[in-house]
Amino acid sequence: MTQLDTAVTGQDGANRRDTAAGTWRAGIRQAIRIASRPDPWKRGPVVAALALLLxxxxxxxxxxxxxxxxxSLVETFLPWFGLFIPVLLAGALWRRSVPAVAALLLPVTVWLSLFGGLLGDKSHPGSDLTVASHNVGADNPDPAGTARDLAASGADLLxxxxxxxxxxxxxxKELAKVYPYHTVQGTVGLWSRLPLSDTQPVDIKMDYGPLADTKPVEVKMAYTRALRTTVATDHGPLTVYVAHLGSVRxxxxNGFWTxxxxxGAQALGEAIxxxxxxxxxxxxxxxxxVDDRSFADITSQLHSVQDAAGDGFGFSWPTKFPVARIDQILVRGVQPESSWVLPATGSDHLPVAAGISW
Structure with a gap:
């Protein structure tokens, strides 16, 4: 019995020594891993740099x-830069990087200061006048249907x-049923429930191309893309401009050609x-x-109804997946009450509408 007890005791001691040695080695390996792991304040320098750059x-x-x-290209799509914020946040959390999370405070603050006001509904019920605008598209397959849809919008000025x-x-033909007054100058027009007067084209310096030297009357009219008219209202005259500025490519x-x-924006700003x-x-x-610097001559005088009284960004182009609001309703001397986007027609633009009061 004594020999057996001694053998068992020796075996247990050896096992304990092996276990202790194994635990010691595992502890050393863990300590090495922890020591070699970057400090949370040193992780994710690339993510942090990208957040600051954004x-x-x-x-x-x-x-x-x-x-x-x-x-101009950056400012046209500036709201969409906010999409990079959650992507960078995911990278910061995956890297468990304190500096990257802290760096994201800059783009979050800037984006909210620029566009946070557009996240809520600022519209008010009721208005004295409803106005609408629509690029109907030269290739619109159903202009008559588009006209009927717009006539049903309830707009006083279209x-x-x-x-x-x-x-x-x-x-x-289609709009005459609702609007007794209208004017068309070149490729732009205004239909109204109220009388119009003093209508004239506005020169926005369109390029006549090879016809630049001759500029006959019919060519000028074909290239007329802006007008000014006066609408008679119960509260006095209202001056209305309708414009279709040159395309961008x-x-x-040449990059983003504008x-x-x-x-045209400069000429229109001078006219206003x-x-x-x-x-x-x-x-x-x-x-x-309206974020584009090219419109400073206009936006310094007129204010966007979407910014003042809209719900969301009010993107209007292209119809299938709107990414920018390039169709505008800008005002001065009247109170924007509401702004919204109308349902799609046969055009590649969405119609936009607004309610204004005196």
Whole structure:
């Protein structure tokens, strides 16, 4: 018995020594892993740098060079830069990086300061006048149907842009049932329930191309893409501009080409600045957002109804997946009450509408 007890005791001691040694080795390995693991304050430097870069781009967007239209391109899609924030947040949490999470405070703060006001509904019930604008599209397959849809919108003033010559009689016929007054200047027009007067085209410096030297009257009318008119209301005259500024293009050599649009925006801004009217409404496809620096001559005088009284961003183009609000309703001297986007028609733009009061 004594020999057996001694053997068992020796075996238990050996097992304990082996267990202790194993535990000691495991502890050393764990300590090495912990020591070699980056400190939480040192993890994710790339994610942190990207977060700071994103915040600085949004904060200093006005300082970005516009060579090749880069500045305008960034400002056109500036709200969408917010999509990078949750992506970077996921990367920061995956890396368990304290600096990256802290760095994200910059883009979050900047984005909210720029666009946070558009996240809620700022509309108010009731208005004195409803206005609407729609680029109906030169290739619209159903202009008559589009006209009927717009007539049913309840708008008191309806501006149309990109009216094709062959479609003009259809719009006039369908809209005459609701609007007794209208004017068409070139490819833009205004239909109204109220009398119009003092209508005239506005020169927004469109490029006549090879016809630039001749500029006959019919060519000028074909290239007329802006008008000014006066609407007689119970509260006095209301000056209305309808405009379709030049298109923009993404070109391999020139980048984001905006020359025609920018020239038109400057000319339109000058016309509005020279207008003594107290109450002004601008309706139209400006081919750009109000965040774009190119519209400073206009936005310094007129204010967006969507910013003042809209619900959300009010994106209007393209119809299938709207990513930008390039169809605008801008005002001065009247109170925006509401702003919304109307259902799609046969155009690649969505119609936009607003309620205004005196």
């Amino acid at each position: 915040g600085l781009v949004m904060l200093l967007h006005a300082q970005i060079t516009d060579r090749g239209g880069l500045g 501006a149309l842009e990109e009216i094709a010559p062959q479609a003009k009689p259809l719009y006039e 993404l070109l391999p050599r 020359a025609s649009r920018d020239r 600045a020279a207008d003594p009217s107290e109450r002004v409404v601008l309706l139209g496809d400006l081919n750009g957002t």
